[in-house]
Amino acid sequence: VPYMNCWTLIEARHGKDGFGTPENPERFLNQDYQQLKKYCLSQHLRYIDDMFPPDHQTIGEGILSPQDLARVTWLRPGKLVPDPSFVVDGISRFDFGQGMVGDCWFLASAGALTFQNYILGQVVPLEQRFDVDYCGLFHFRFWRFGQWVDVVIDDKLPTINGRLIFVHSKDPNEFWPALLEKAYAKVCGSYADMNAGTPAEALVDFTGGVHICINLSEPPPMLWDMICRAGQSKSLMGCGTPQGETSANTVLPNGLVQGHAYAVTGVKELIYQGQKVRLIRVWNPWGQGEWKGDWSDQSPLWQTVSPQDREMCLSVRNDGEFWLTLEDFLRFYSDLDICCLCPDFLDGGNSCHWKTSYYEGRWIAGTTAGGCINNPDSFWCNPQYRVKVEDLVGECAKTSGENNMLLSLMQKPDKRNRRLVKNLFIGFSIFKVSLFHRGKFPAAFFTTNRPVAQTKTFVNGREVMEFLNMTAGEYLIVPCTFNPNQTASFILTVLAKAETHVQNTFFIFTIIHSN
The missing domain is CATH 2.60.120.380 (Jelly Rolls)
Incomplete structure (x- = not known):
């Protein structure tokens, strides 16, 4: 058991004999990315992953009808667009939207991940390309129950009528979201195995860090200060709405989705009518669909704050991101997950x-x-x-x-x-x-x-x-x-x-x- 303070947790949790760390992860299913790439390049081959092959079992049961499953065609990005890229103009939560699998919990966490470049770089190796040393082979890293693993995939993606059926990028030439989702589906066993979950699971697997779960029906007295400090530290935050009496994914009249996972992407304190108002910014991984109450994109309340605050905060477009008050956040959300490399932020200082x-x-x-x-x-x-x-x-x-x-x-x-x-x-x-x-x-x-x-x-x-x-x-x-x-x-x-x-x-x- 290693000596550590918690800033070294991401490297030391846990890693045996130097393996299982982000820098030297274990090979998932004993597949070696470097060796596979070297072999494919030397033989001029396009990689096909026999451990997670492009077939019906990889999709899994229950998310597509038999008719739709029969229509699935697995295509590489180069067959979908003439000029595919791993990343286009940087990585952002606005790059993608959810597809036909119920993995909002994973994608909300991916949205939160885009705010922390250091953590993002450990999960998503950004040097991967389609135009240099390309052989249809990609890899990603996740923390899994005590060790970091390097997950190899091919880039064949499930499509129907030439369109991706799972996570899709807003820019059709960008493929890091679809490939990240496929790598995590491999870890889970299939795409269907990603149906339903909580952000905490993916947040921990992205960081190997400390998870703090807050029940919003019984919030701690200093919740606002805690969220603000978490937002300023190396933390990822997700939240969820209660299931309700109807089925999940029901859109309520206020614009929120029942039984749905969101990412917390910002906090801001504004002056409204001479009083401080505390706002939380939340993002829907569908990439659309927003809150319709106070401080929503179309709310007239934005006209009552300073032009500087309005310029800084307000973005009127249907991108899934919106502001709401701390009080409404507590009223309509059931839990808040904070995942951090270290809980030092709880003390408000170092x-x-x-x-x-x-x-x-x-x-x-x-x-x-x-x-x-x-x-x-x-x-x-x-x-x-x-x-x-x-x-x-x-x-x-x-x-x-x-x-x-x-x-x-x-x-x-x-x-x-x-x-x-x-x-x-x-x-x-x-x-x-x-x-x-x-x-x-x-x-x-x-x-x-x-x-x-x-x-x-x-x-x-x-x-x-x-x-x-x-x-x-x-x-x-x-x-x-x-x-x-x-x-x-x-x-x-x-x-x-x-x-x-x-x-x-x-x-x-x-x-x-x-x-």
Whole structure:
């Protein structure tokens, strides 16, 4: 387990023996981009990916009718336009719009990705071309459950009547969005496996970073300041609307889409009638369809602010992007996801850095899968991690009344196809423990001690996280599934503002962090 502060998280999470980092990613499905390219160029071949071939299985089931599926033709960009380019006039969220697969969660995250050039360059190698050393071969990088992987694809894209059926660029000559989507579809198993999801999943896979989920029905008191600081840091933000009683993708009278993912692309505080109004800018990955309420593109309220603010903020075109007040944002959106390389922005400055520890573990039925605390005879069998939190010092001590620890528990899938993954209900409990106890805590400890903190609810999603205020002392973290005797692998990430030492009761080690 490496030493790290959280600014090195994107390189160190996790990377074994130098592999699995953005600079030296693992080869997905053991396909080597450089070797494949060298071979294709030497043999004057156009690459066809036998691990993700241009056929019906790659599209998957349920997103096209049998009639439409029979009409699909796989074409390379050079067969669609005479002069294809990977990128045309830079990369922007306005480059593309969603197609026939329900991956708004992925495309909203891709829109957010376009704001961070450093992160974008790690996911999308921008040196790729159609006019130099072209052989129909492209590659992209994603963080996947503990390591970065390099994903190879061919550039055959599914079309009907010569038109792309999935994500499409506004400029027909630009193909980075369609190729990025195809690479992620390969990671998920098929295009159909990208149907339905949350922005958090793709945001984490784009960064390998820290995910903070905010329930907007119970927002933290300093939410506005948090969003502003996140917008100024190396963070990606996505949000979603509630499902509602009707089917997803229903457009409401106010212009918003039910059960839909959006990207947060900006924040601005304006003076309106002598009062401050807080606005959030949101982008719809459909590339069209916008909010119709206050501060929308056509709202007369824009005529009441200064010409400078109006010039800076207002763009009257149906591009899917719009402004709305913080109050309307809280009213009509259900959750906000912030994914960052480091949560330092939560403190409003760089005086106190967070430190990160990262561990992989496994629940095994019959041995280390004790279920939740409602199972007193077996709960103690779960993996146990001891955490020693020391007093905050210096500038950090000035924020001692605030949350100082973020815990994330992510389960790792046992199947390649995303739609076949059956996530277990997972959570964790935290107990205050004695400094003098060594070894694994027995069942008797958990019958006489109650958790000092725990997940609010068990979630059958990829990740559950909690933001906590922990006083100095020694604690025991017990990650668990809700039911006992369920086998799965997991990743536990501990971020703390103070000096923190962690040891696993199965094999003991100590992490010393430095600023």
